[in-house]
Amino acid sequence: MNNEIRNILEEVKSGRMSVDDALLHLKDEPFEEMGYAKVDLHRKIRQGAPEVIYGEGKTVDQIIGIADMLTGHGQIPVLITRINRDKAERLAENHEISYNEHARIAIIGDMPEPDGIGTIVIATGGTSDIPVAEEAALTAECLGNEVERLYDVGVAGIHRLLANRDHLQKASVVVAVAGMEGALASVVGGLVDCPVIAVPTSVGYGASFGGLSALLSMLNSCASGVAVVNIDNGFGAGFMASRINHMEVRK
Amino acid sequence: MNNEIRNILEEVKSGRMSVDDALLHLKDEPFEEMGYAKVDLHRKIRQGAPEVIYGEGKTVDQIIGIADMLTGHGQIPVLITRINRDKAERLAENHEISYNEHARIAIIGDMPEPDGIGTIVIATGGTSDIPVAEEAALTAECLGNEVERLYDVGVAGIHRLLANRDHLQKASVVVAVAGMEGALASVVGGLVDCPVIAVPTSVGYGASFGGLSALLSMLNSCASGVAVVNIDNGFGAGFMASRINHMEVRK
Amino acid sequence: MNNEIRNILEEVKSGRMSVDDALLHLKDEPFEEMGYAKVDLHRKIRQGAPEVIYGEGKTVDQIIGIADMLTGHGQIPVLITRINRDKAERLAENHEISYNEHARIAIIGDMPEPDGIGTIVIATGGTSDIPVAEEAALTAECLGNEVERLYDVGVAGIHRLLANRDHLQKASVVVAVAGMEGALASVVGGLVDCPVIAVPTSVGYGASFGGLSALLSMLNSCASGVAVVNIDNGFGAGFMASRINHMEVRK
Amino acid sequence: MNNEIRNILEEVKSGRMSVDDALLHLKDEPFEEMGYAKVDLHRKIRQGAPEVIYGEGKTVDQIIGIADMLTGHGQIPVLITRINRDKAERLAENHEISYNEHARIAIIGDMPEPDGIGTIVIATGGTSDIPVAEEAALTAECLGNEVERLYDVGVAGIHRLLANRDHLQKASVVVAVAGMEGALASVVGGLVDCPVIAVPTSVGYGASFGGLSALLSMLNSCASGVAVVNIDNGFGAGFMASRINHMEVRK
Amino acid sequence: MNNEIRNILEEVKSGRMSVDDALLHLKDEPFEEMGYAKVDLHRKIRQGAPEVIYGEGKTVDQIIGIADMLTGHGQIPVLITRINRDKAERLAENHEISYNEHARIAIIGDMPEPDGIGTIVIATGGTSDIPVAEEAALTAECLGNEVERLYDVGVAGIHRLLANRDHLQKASVVVAVAGMEGALASVVGGLVDCPVIAVPTSVGYGASFGGLSALLSMLNSCASGVAVVNIDNGFGAGFMASRINHMEVRK
Amino acid sequence: MNNEIRNILEEVKSGRMSVDDALLHLKDEPFEEMGYAKVDLHRKIRQGAPEVIYGEGKTVDQIIGIADMLTGHGQIPVLITRINRDKAERLAENHEISYNEHARIAIIGDMPEPDGIGTIVIATGGTSDIPVAEEAALTAECLGNEVERLYDVGVAGIHRLLANRDHLQKASVVVAVAGMEGALASVVGGLVDCPVIAVPTSVGYGASFGGLSALLSMLNSCASGVAVVNIDNGFGAGFMASRINHMEVRK
C-alpha cells in the first residue's frame, strides 16, 4: 500500500500524473457499488481469499447480481453459503453450480488444487452435526485445502475417537464440530498438538439453548490450543482453518 | 403410616384412647419447633438419613441450637455443611467436632462403618475442584459409604482418565466434579455402566459464568446415565450417590 | 479389558498369534463405520444397555440404516426416540415396530421381562407433561423395569399427591416430571427415601422460558436425593432410573 | 379531586378568590422540594399509607433530612427500610427509633393498632429467609395489621407445612417467602383460598442465580391466586398484603 | 378439616362407623381419577372457585372429558382458557359454550351475578394487549365480579391515563396489562390506593425478549402496592383480582 | 397550557363561561375514544409529529379505523409501520397508499418538503440490514428530512466506509444500522462529530441471539455521541434523527 502511494507521488512529481488524477487514485474505491451491496473485487489480493456470498437475508436477485459481478471480474470459484434449494435452483439458471443441499452451499467454478501445509481434519460429535461440518469442509476445499472427514466420534463413546487418534495427530489443523455439551473440542484439544478450531452447533434441545451450551463449553475448554467460532458457523471455521493451513514465513 | 392410623383408630374404638388423645396423635408434629427452625427428628426413620445442617445463612447460635437439639435426641453423626472456620471454632466449644476447612464441613460424632453396595468413586477435573469433591466425599462417608478419590483427571489430558479406567469401572456410583467446560461427566458417562452424578463447579472465569457453562454441559451430556445436581453442590451429590449405593429390593 | 490384553499378549508370546494380528486386535474398533455414524455394537456388553437411536436431526434413511445394522447384529429391542409419525411409518416398512406417537418413540422387538430391584414410579405435575413421562416410561420398560404411572399430581392440589403417598413410598426410584415451576420434584423428594430423578419439561409459557424455570427449580431443590436431567429428557430419566434400579453388589 | 376544582372555580366565580390565586392552587404541588428529594406529604391522604424511606443509596444526612420533614408534618410512624446499623445509629441521635438489624428496618413512632380484615400469615421456606420475612412483617405491622409468623416450613419436609394448615387457612392474606426453588408459594397457593403474595429471596447458591430460580418458580406457579413481588422485597409484600387486608366496599 | 376428623373419630367411638369405613373416609380422595388427569371436584368448596381447564397442551378429547366430568358434578360455569378455535368448535358439539376467539376463552354455563366488594378495572397500555386483558376480564366476570375495561391508556400519552383517573381511583382492584416497557403498572400504582395486579404481555419485539422487559419493569416498580403474575397470564390476574375483590372478615 | 387555564378562568370570572362548562373544558380529553384505541388528535401540535400507526398486533380493521379517524381530522401524511402485504392491500381499498414491502411501511398522503437542519445519513453494515434502514429512511422522509442512504459499509471492509467518509462527515445526524457484531456504530461514532443513532438489527445467527449481540455492542460503544434504540427499530431511529434534525433555539 505504502509503495502504491509512493509510486503515485513519484508520478505526480514527474508530471506524468496530474494532481486530480492522483487524488482520484488515492481515493479509488476497491469495490463495485451495486446499491444494495458494495462488492469487493480486490479482496483476493488484499486478503488472500475471494469474496464469499452469505446467502441468508439476501434475495435471489441480489445473490445473482453479486455472483454476476464477481464472475464477471474473474473471481472464481465463488462460494455461496446458507442458500436454500429454491434460491439455488434459481441461481443455477444463471450459473453452472454444484449444490450441496445438506450444507446449503453452492459453488460456481471448480475446486482448486490443495496447496496448504497439510490436511485439515473435520470431526463431528454426532450425525446431526454433519451439515455444519460439511459447510466447513466445502469451504476449506474451495480455498485449496486437503480435507479429511471424521464423523460421529463424540466423547460419549470415547473409543470411537481414540480409534482415530492417528488421523487426528497427523492433521495440520482440526475443526471440531459438536452440539449438546460440546466436549469434543476439549478432548481433541488434549490429544493433538496442532491448532483446533471449535464449532458449536445448535444440535440439541432443552438446556442446549440453541447451541449456547456447546458454545460456553468450548470457550471454557480446559485444553490449550482451542479457539472458537460462532454457533453453526461452519464457513468461519473452514476459512480460519484454511488461513492457518496456508501460513508462510513473513518477516 | 397407614398402619399407624389404623392402630390409633383401633385404640379409639376399644376405648383405650380418648378422642382427644387420638386427635393429638394424628396431628403430632414430627419436628421440634425452635422459632427460627423446625427441626426434623423423625427424618432418619422416614428418609433413612439424619437431618443435615446447612450452615450458610444461619448464625452460629442457630447452628449450635440445632446441633444441640439433634444430638440431644441421639441423632449422631451430625453433618454441618458450608460452615466457615470462625463458626466451626465457636461450634467446637460446644461439641466435639472434626472440621475440614477446605470442604467447609464439620462433623459431630464418628463416621459409621461403610455398608453400601459398593464403592463410590469421586473424580475431579482439576485441583481447584477438590473442595467441592471433598464435600461430596465426606458426606458420602458420613452416610456409610466406601469412597475412592480420583482427583485431577480432566479430559484435556485424557490419558490420566483412561489410566484410571479400572477404578472407574469397578465403582458402584461415580460422582464427576468439574468446572470450566465440565466435559468430565460425558467422558466418564461413556466409560462406565453405573450411575453417574455430575456436579458442576464454579471453577473458571469469564464465560464460565459462575459454573453455568459446566452446568449446561452436564445437562446436555450425550452420555446416558448421567444426572446433575446444583453448581458446587457436593453435599447433594454425595447424598444422592449414597442413596443409590444403598438400594435394596423393595416390592 | 485388562484380561483381554493379557490374553492377546499370551497368544503372541506362545506364537499362536502374529504380531500384526495382535496389533489389529488391540486396535479393533468396537463399532461399525457407516460414514454418517459409527454404530456401537459392543455397548450392551460394555454398558449394560443397547445403543439407542436418537431420531431428531437424522434422516429416515440414516435411522433405517442404523436400525438394520443393530438388528442385524442381534441387538434387540431397539429403541428409537424423538421420531415423528412420518419417519415412523417409513421405518415400519422395514421393521416391525410398535409406535407411540405421543411420546414419539418407536420400538423394534418385544419388551423384556422386568428384572430390576423394584418399581419405577413416574409422576407428572400435569396432563401436558405426559408425553415426556411416556418417553421415560417406555424407555424404562424397554430396559427391563416395572413401571407405575402417576399422572397429574402437581403440587397446586397437594392432596392428589398425598393421596398417592403409598405408591411413592414403595417405589425403588421416582421419576418426577414437571413443567411450569417444577415444584413436584422437591415435594416428592421430601416424601420418599429412594433416589428421585427430576425431569423439567417445557410445558408452560411466558416466564417458564422453555423449561428454564422448572430446570432451575429442580436444580435448587431443597430436598436431598434429587438429581436432574435435561429439559424434556424423558429418555435420559428412564435410562438413569433403570441403571439405579439394576444396581448390584460389585466389589 | 374533581370537587376541589369545582370549589376553586366557584370561589373564582363568586369573586372570593382571584384568578392568580386560583391558578396557584390548581398548580399547587403536594410535595416538599428538598433538592435531592421531593417529599410527598399528601401521600397518606392520597394513597392511604405514609411515605416510606428506602434507605439504600441514600446518605444518612438525606435519610435524616427526609425523616425530619415527615415527622415535622406529623407523618408518624415513619418506616425506614434497608438501613444498616451505622446509619441507624446516626439516625437514632436525631429520632427515637426502634431498630431491627436483621431486617434492616428502623421505625420512628409507635406501631398503630391493627385494624385490618384479618391476620396476615408470613411463612418462610427456611431459616435463612427470615430477614426478608421480618421486613414484610414489620412493614405490615407498621401499616396496622395483625401478623402471624410461620418460619421454616419449606416443602422438602411437607409435614411441617401441613401441620400448620390451620394457621394458613385462617389467614386473610399469606405472604410466602422462599429462596432456592421457591416451591412454597405453589404449595401454599394450593392449600388456601385467600390471596397469596410470593416473595422470592436470594437465599441459595449456584443455579439459584441470586434469586432468579425462586422468582421464576413463583411466576410460573401452577396454583391460582398467587402474585409475586421483586426478589427480597419484603417491604413490597408487606405493603401489598396490608392493602388487601384493608379492602373495603367502595362503589 | 380438624372438625371433620373429630367427627369421624366420634362416629368411630360411638360405633356408628366401622374402623374400615373411617379409614376409607380419612383417605378419601377429593378428586376423580381420569388417567390423564385427576379432576378436583371439591375445589369450589375448598378454594372458593371452580376448577378451570387450561386448554394448552391438552387434546380436545381430554378437554371434553374433563368438562363432562365437571358439568356432570354440577360445577358450572366452567372456564376453559387457551383454547383455539378448532378445539372450541369440537367442544361446542358437546357443550353449549360462548367463545371469545381473541381471548381464546370458552365458557360453559352463564356468568354469575357480580357479588364482589367493588369494580375491577382492567387497563391496557395499547391495543395489542387486549387479548390478554380480555382473558383477565372474562375470568373475573366468570368468578362473579363487575369489570370495567380501560384500553389503550399507555404512558407515552399520559393524558389518556390521567383523563381516566376517576375510573381508576374508584376501582377496588386494578389489573394493569402492558407489554413493551410495562411502565403502566408503576404509573397506575402511583395514582391509586387499591391493590394493583400487573400483567406483563409479550407484545413488543427486539429487546422486549418475549415479555421479559415488561416483566422486569413491573417487578421493579417503584410504586408500592403492585404485585405481578406471569407474562400473558390474564387468567391469573383475573383470578387474583377476584380473590381480593371477595375479601371478607375472617378471624 | 398555563395560558389556556388562565383564559378559562378569566372567562369564568367574567361570567362568559359557566362553571360546568369550565369544568368540562379543563377535563377535555385530547383524544378520540374508539374502544380498542384512544386516538391522539392533538399530537402534532403537542409533539410536533403526527400519530403513527404501529401495525403489528392490530387487526386490519383496527388499522383502517384509526387511519380513517386520523385522515378525517386532517392528519396527513399517516405513516403505518410493520404492516404486511395482506393488510396493506386491504388498507389500499380504503385509502390511497404507497407501500414498501421490504420495509413493511405504508404511507397515506404525500411526503412533505424537507425542512430540517441538514441531511440524515443512514448507513448499514450489510445488505440484509436494508429493510430496517428503509423503515428509518421512510420515517425520516415522512417527517420532513433529506435522507442519504449508504448501504453495505460494514467494518469488515473498512475501506468501503472510509471511502464514504465525506458523506458521513457532512451529515447532520447519522443513523447506523447493523446486525451481527454491530461495530459500525463505534467506527462511525469515531469518524463524525454529529449525533449518531445506532440501530441494532436481528441479522445474524447463533450467538447473535436475535440482535442481542449488536445491541450490547452499541450500548458499550467506546465512541462518544452514540445513543441506541431497540433492535430492528428503524422507525424509532428515523423519528429520533428527525427530532434532532429539527432542533431550534428555544429559551
Next chain:
Amino acid sequence: MNNEIRNILEEVKSGRMSVDDALLHLKDEPFEEMGYAKVDLHRKIRQGAPEVIYGEGKTVDQIIGIADMLTGHGQIPVLITRINRDKAERLAENHEISYNEHARIAIIGDMPEPDGIGTIVIATGGTSDIPVAEEAALTAECLGNEVERLYDVGVAGIHRLLANRDHLQKASVVVAVAGMEGALASVVGGLVDCPVIAVPTSVGYGASFGGLSALLSMLNSCASGVAVVNIDNGFGAGFMASRINHMEVRK
C-alpha cells in the same frame, strides 16, 4: 481532509515538498504515543470535543500522564470521569482540579460559557440516581451547556413530574436518569417534543439485575424520540445531549 491531501500534492508537484516528506505527512499520526495510551490531540478539531479521560482501569500515573499531555497541548478543560477520591487527591498534587466525589468527576480548568441552542434538563427518578445524573450534568456543563437539574421526579408519584412539566417542555434536550423499572423515560418522552436521552442506572436490587431492567424498559419505550445509552453512563448521555444542543445548519 480532502483539501489537505490536495495541498500536499500541490506542494509535491511544485517541488516545494519532497516525496518523502509528503509520504510522512500523509501518514502523520494525529495522536501522541505514550506506550500505554495513544492520546488524541486533534480530537477537538475533528470531533468538536476534547479527549476525556475515563479513569476506571487506569493507574493514577497513567491518568496524570495523559492529563499532562493534554494540558501541555492546551487542551483545557480536561474532564476525568470515574476517578475515586484517592486518585483524585494524587491528581490534585499535579493539577488544579475541582472534584465531585459523588459523581466521581475531576475537572482541570474552568467551565466554558454555555453556547448551546437551549437548556438541557436532567431529570432523575429518585435520590439514588443523582450520582449518575451529576456525571451527565457536569459533562454537559464542561462542554458548554446550560443545565437544569430536576431530581426525584419518578413516576410512582406522577404529580411531582407533572408539576414540573413547564421545565421539561422548555428544554432543548432532556436526559432521563432512572433505575428500577426506568419508566421515567417513557413518561417524559410522552410529555415533550425534544429529543430524550435515557440513562438506565444500576439503582435497585433483585430483579433489577444491575440495571438490566431499566435498560430494557428504556429500549422498549412506547414513546418516540427516546434513545438510550449504557447503564450508569452519565458521561455518554451528557456528551450526546451536548452534541444535539450544539446542532447547526450544515449543508
Next chain:
Amino acid sequence: MNNEIRNILEEVKSGRMSVDDALLHLKDEPFEEMGYAKVDLHRKIRQGAPEVIYGEGKTVDQIIGIADMLTGHGQIPVLITRINRDKAERLAENHEISYNEHARIAIIGDMPEPDGIGTIVIATGGTSDIPVAEEAALTAECLGNEVERLYDVGVAGIHRLLANRDHLQKASVVVAVAGMEGALASVVGGLVDCPVIAVPTSVGYGASFGGLSALLSMLNSCASGVAVVNIDNGFGAGFMASRINHMEVRK
C-alpha cells in the same frame, strides 16, 4: 504410539520382555501422581509445549509442589498464570522467578529464543486491556515467539489503528484484545490476511456484563479469519497464536 505398541509386542514375541512387563508398559502413566494433581511430564513431547500452572484456585503449596516436580524433570521454562503477588513472593523463596504483577504471571527459567514463522502482533482497544494483553504476550514469548505490542488502538479513533496498518499487515498472527464493544477484532480482521485470535476482556461496566458484550461481538464478527477464546484468557490466546506461528509441513 502405534510404533511403541509394535515395539513392545516385538519384545514380547522375542521373549526379551515378559508379559507382565509388557502389560505394565502398555498401561504406563505418563504423569506423576501428586494426590491433588496429576502432573503431565510427557506433555512437551506429546503436545509441543510444557505444562503450564494455572495459579487461581490452587494453594501456594500446591503451586510450589507442581513447580518442583516440573523443574525437577527439567521442564523449563515454567509459566505460572493468574498468580497474585503474595503467592509469587512465596514461590520466589523456592524458585528464581521473574514476576509481572500486572499480568499476574511468574516465569521460572529464561525465555527461549524466538523460532516461529513470524511476529505475533498483540493489539488492545484501550489502556485497561493491557493486563490481559501482557498475559498473552508473555505466554507467547515464553513459547518461543517474537511479539510486537500495539496498545490503545481502539476503533473509536480509527486513525490510530490505520496508522499502524503496516505493523498489522506484517504480522503472522494478530491477537486482538478488547473489552466494551469488542469491535477491534472485526476491524483488524478486515485489514489483515493472517489468522486473528480475538480476546474479549471484562473491561467495561453496565451492559458489558463482565465481558459478555465483547465476547458476543467477537463471535459474531462479520470479518472472516477470526476465532475467539474465553473472556480475559490472554494465556489461551498467546498459546493458540504460538501454535499457529509454529505450523510446519506434516503429511
